[in-house]
Amino acid sequence: MIKHTYDMGLIGNCAYLALIRKDTSVAWLCWPRFDSSFVFGDLLDEQKGGEFSIRPAAPTPFHSHQYYQQNTNVLCTEIENEDGRYRVTDFAPRFPQYERYYKPLMLIRKLEPLAGTPRVRVACNPVGDYGQTRLSRRRSSNHIAYLGLDEEIRLTTDIPLTYVLEGEDFVLNETKYLVLTYGAPLEAALASTAERFLLGTVDYWRQWVKSTSISNFHQEAVIRSALALKMHQYEDTGAIIAASTTSLPEAPGSTRNWDYRYCWMRDTFYTLTAFNNIGHFEEMERYFHYIANISTKVKDKYQPLYGISGASELTERELPLAGYLGNQPVRIGNDAYTHIQNDVYGQILVALLPLYVDCRFVNPERASPEKLVYETLHMIEKTMDQPDAGLWEFRHIAQYHCYTYLFHWAGSHAARKVAHSLGDTDMEALATRLMQEAEHRIEQCFSEEHQAYANAIGSPHLDASTLQLIMMGYLDPNSARAHRHLEALEKELMTPEGLFYRYRHPDDFGTPETTFLICSFWYVETLACVGRLEDAVREFEKLLSYTNHLGLLSEDVDARTGSQWGNFPQAYSHVGLVNAAYRIAKKLDRPTFV
Known part of the structure; x- marks a missing residue:
């Protein structure tokens, strides 16, 4: 008999939780609270659950390796196929700031090429009201706004927005970042801020473990x-x-x-x-x-x-x-x-x-x-x-x-x-x-x-x-x-x-x-x-x-x-x-x- 396991990793920052599959898709994410409607929930319905994934463009089989950075809740997923290999690092920012913990409703995804010339396709389609509400999209200079909920969901990225909006694949030849927010958006330099948040989050969890x-x-x-x-x-x-x-x-x-x-x-x-x-x-x-x-x-x-x-x-x-x-x-x-x-x-x-x-x-x-x-x-x-x-x-x-x-x-x-x-x-x-x-x-x-x-x-x-x-x-x-x-x-x-x-x-x-x-x-x-x-x-x-x-x-x-x-x-x-x-x-x- 086949052994069934939940092939997903959990990330979170004590303000929200998300489950990430071994194929990089976000299987579950509820905003703005643990008990809110999901904005990504294809765990319960592939058609109505929305999608946020960074999958290989080629339809050929791929190998996945998923792991946590040691003593942290920072999750890494490495994907390899005939084109090459890349890594997606997912985390929910959490670190001390101004005598409090900074724990925004923000999912950061760092996308790195590791070998070869991998081609990837990014999809981001959040939903509301447990899949009953489809959100409209508004394209801006460096982000996509998703409208229809109490507050705005925004995807800020240095990937060409056209590729994301039209579902086109592209060659991954340098590190890219995707920052998804609910409510307050990211209004700072993308790459340096994401890296600073990553370092701060890794340090927080390791200090917590210590x-x-x-x-x-x-x-x-x-x-x-x-x-x-x-x-x-x-x-x-x-x-x-x-x-x-x-x-x-x-x-x-x-x-x-x-x-x-x-x-x-x-x-x-x-x-x-x-x-x-x-x-x-x-x-x-x-x-x-x-x-x-x-x-x-x-x-x-x-x-x-x-x-x-x-x-x-x-x-x-x-x-x-x-x-x-x-x-x-x-x-x-x-x-x-x-x-x-x-x-x-x-x-x-x-x-x-x-x-x-x-x-x-x-x-x-x-x-x-x-x-x-x-x-x-x-x-x-x-x-x-x-x-x-x-x-x-x-x-x-x-x-x-x-x-x-x-x-x-x-x-x-x-x-x-x-x-x-x-x-x-x-x-x-x-x-x-x-x-x-x-x-x-x-x-x-x-x-x-x-x-x-x-x-x-x-x-x-x-x-x-x-x-x-x-x-x-x-x-x-x-x-x-x-x-x-x-x-x-x-x-x-x-x-x-x-x-x-x-x-x-x-x-x-x-x-x-x-x-x-x-x-x-x-x-x-x-x-x-x-x-x-x-x-x-x-x-x-x-x-x-x-x-x-x-x-x-x-x-x-x-x-x-x-x-x-x-x-x-x-x-x-x-x-x-x-x-x-x-x-x-x-x-x-x-x-x-x-």
């Missing part, structure tokens, strides 16, 4: 994951999205095609843990501010997810697009925002804990920290006996999920630490009582038949999320019960390749066909927790084989073929890699480099 605190355990893979994760933070608000894309199917024909360009509260704890594990305080602090802003607006309940601006309504709708490889529907928005997912309260408390107990945070930006903690504890109390959709967002199934009670327990545990820090005995008493109540319900999930914890009270099914019982310290990792629980999950959910399904029982859309990468990384962490270190290293190294050619991870993997599926790149998968590597390195007692 400031990470990581061990020498598979350091290259951890660096790439950290760089990918960094790009998924929308710096303006601090939100971190689950993935840069929408509607890439979890499995072909499954209709499990979701929009992941939003910020999930359930991922908060794991994401912040990843940044903490690599020693990146700035990203943690920005994300804290985003969560804190949402917390002040909450009235009755927290939603499972919010928009990158903190928007609470993310109404789901389907678009008239062909879909990735014909997979429909194509969705934007995500109705999961309406779900009841009660683990979110514990997630918030665990995530915000450092604001009150970490000495690096001074004067958290909240007038009364007690108010937030008390309100969240009362939400835990209110929902203690309320069934919910659970971590995996079942649309028509409500249960008393073990994972939800685990985070009731963990959130209450975090609140006790906050109470101790604040000297609030009433808060400590409430948190202690709720911990005990949550523990009672977790124990109701224990299955004598499996000698393991089921996914919910009264359920016969096992679920990979209960690996967290060991990882979060609810179960003593040295105990016989922890080891039996892990063995039961291995027997029920692990494939021969070492990949993990979330669960194997039917849900709203049938039985899951692909494995979920974050669960496989949780498994690795759990192996390290229980002392099976050799197994943890072996399984971690297996998981590295499921990256694409650039070290980027998808959401799901088909265990039979090793194929990548689901939205891509998946921030959650890269979070899993970073945290698993950190857990193993600590057990191996490897030195950490800062």
